[in-house]
Amino acid sequence: xxxxxVSLTGWLVGFISLGVTIYAYHTTKRFKAIVYSIDSLNIIxxxxxxFANIQVLxxxxxxxxxxxxxxxxxxxxxxxxxxxxxxxxxxFRVVLKNGILYDLGFEDNNLGINPIRQNKSxxxxxxxxxxxxxxxxxxxxxxxxxxxxxxxxxxxxxxxxIEKRKENINDVIDVVLDSSDYLMPNYIRFIYRxxxxxxx
Numbered sequence: 001x002x003x004x005x006v007s008l009t010g011w012l013v014g015f016i017s018l019g020v021t022i023y024a025y026h027t028t029k030r031f032k033a034i035v036y037s038i039d040s041l042n043i044i045x046x047x048x049x050x051f052a053n054i055q056v057l058x059x060x061x062x063x064x065x066x067x068x069x070x071x072x073x074x075x076x077x078x079x080x081x082x083x084x085x086x087x088x089x090x091x092f093r094v095v096l097k098n099g100i101l102y103d104l105g106f107e108d109n110n111l112g113i114n115p116i117r118q119n120k121s122x123x124x125x126x127x128x129x130x131x132x133x134x135x136x137x138x139x140x141x142x143x144x145x146x147x148x149x150x151x152x153x154x155x156x157x158x159x160x161x162i163e164k165r166k167e168n169i170n171d172v173i174d175v176v177l178d179s180s181d182y183l184m185p186n187y188i189r190f191i192y193r194x195x196x197x198x199x200x
Contacts, residue, residue, distance in 0.1 A: 033159060033160040036161070037072050037164040040070065046065040058102060063102070066142065068139070069147060069150055070139075071150060075131055077131060081129040090153075091123045093121050094122045095121045095151045100141060100144075101119075102142070104122055104137065106136060109133070109134065111133055113126050122137055
């Protein structure tokens with residue numbers, strides 16, 4: 001008759017081995033991913049036109065309103081993103097679909113980001129981006145330009161590009177869980193989605 005303690009020990013060793021294997025997979029999985037968010041700030045409202053003695057000029061042109069729209073990027077994938085990962089026929093870029101783009105600025109934390117303006121598109125050129133790197137592209141627009149008018153377009157080889165917003169938070173969570181340095185089993189993700197569903 002088989003000793004039950006021997007069977008139990010065997011099951012326990014097998015379970016621990018499986019857990020170690022899953023943990024090793026999650027902590028060594030390589031992939032590329034960028035998450036971005038958009039925020040904005042009104043600087044001058046078009047109501048300023050109600051004041052006869054105030055004029056706002058830019059390059060000699062009378063400006064009715066000004067707004068800054070920031071597009072904030074964070075690299076969360078473990079694999080570095082290289083310059084040659086960008087598809088030349090579909091470059092990584094920020095596009096203002098509606099409104100007026102007056103100027104652009106950027107903050108890159110010395111990453112060597114080179115934004116190139118082409119009409120209402122800003123092509124984002126870079127050398128290498130590693131996990132944790134972050135940068136911001138700022139668009140100086142008119143007040144009628146909305147956050148929803150901003151689109152991030154282009155293809156980066158084997159890289160996920162995801163906007164962080166409330167309605168697609170599960171997509172962001174999936175990528176963050178995959179990039180975590182800790183074991184994140186699928187059942188945790190499943191439980192979170194159930195909770196999120198009933199919170200709506």
